[in-house]
Amino acid sequence: MKKLVIFDLDGTLLNTIDDLAVSTNFALSCCGFPEHKVSQYKYFVGNGIAKLFERALPENERNEQNIARMRMYFLEHYTVNNTCHTVPYDGIPDLLRSLADQDVKLAVASNKYQQGTEKLIDYYFGDIPFIAVLGQREGVPVKPDPVIIEEILGVAGISRDETLYTGDSGVDMQTAKNAGVESVGVTWGFRSKGELLENGACHVVDYPGELLKYMSERL
Numbered sequence: 001m002k003k004l005v006i007f008d009l010d011g012t013l014l015n016t017i018d019d020l021a022v023s024t025n026f027a028l029s030c031c032g033f034p035e036h037k038v039s040q041y042k043y044f045v046g047n048g049i050a051k052l053f054e055r056a057l058p059e060n061e062r063n064e065q066n067i068a069r070m071r072m073y074f075l076e077h078y079t080v081n082n083t084c085h086t087v088p089y090d091g092i093p094d095l096l097r098s099l100a101d102q103d104v105k106l107a108v109a110s111n112k113y114q115q116g117t118e119k120l121i122d123y124y125f126g127d128i129p130f131i132a133v134l135g136q137r138e139g140v141p142v143k144p145d146p147v148i149i150e151e152i153l154g155v156a157g158i159s160r161d162e163t164l165y166t167g168d169s170g171v172d173m174q175t176a177k178n179a180g181v182e183s184v185g186v187t188w189g190f191r192s193k194g195e196l197l198e199n200g201a202c203h204v205v206d207y208p209g210e211l212l213k214y215m216s217e218r219l
């Protein structure tokens, strides 16, 4: 029986890629560096914003000072422009609502910085009763470290066996494995089915409706 579903945010609940790309390109251009195509950002996102900046910077410019400058310009732009193009994936609001109606506990575990994670969840899913909305926080290791999952299990009072973790990247599948939790990889996000399987996805789904069916067989 599954009683808790933990969701990744970027590429799983929300398609955030355009806003992330626009704000990172803004920061790159403020720093005098070349921009990237939106499609490239699908491979830059997933390990938190410091890693996003490192990957976006030219190879010989990847240093602490440039990452700090990128962070400043990015946050200035993204803080006010993070809901311009971002949308929930088709079927996600219905999936969350149906799970909540069936008394399944819901939580978010993201590598996006905490304030951004909370703002987007509140803006797009304000009516969904998430028991925990956790992003990247100072001093807490990012996914694939399992600490974020362990924190959510503690808040929920639910065991590993009763938990499902859902995400769109190899990092997400590794996180679930490291936490000893069953994983479902989703193919509507930023990464390929191959990446999900290579990183130990227990199951892979192509539509939110499939996840709902999978869950209803396990309630």
Ligand SMILES: O=C(O)COP(=O)(O)O
Residues within 6 Å of the ligand: 008, 009, 010, 011, 045, 046, 047, 048, 049, 052, 109, 110, 111, 112, 113, 143
């Ligand atoms: O900000 C990121 O790197 C991605 O965050 P995610 O963990 O929600 O995919």
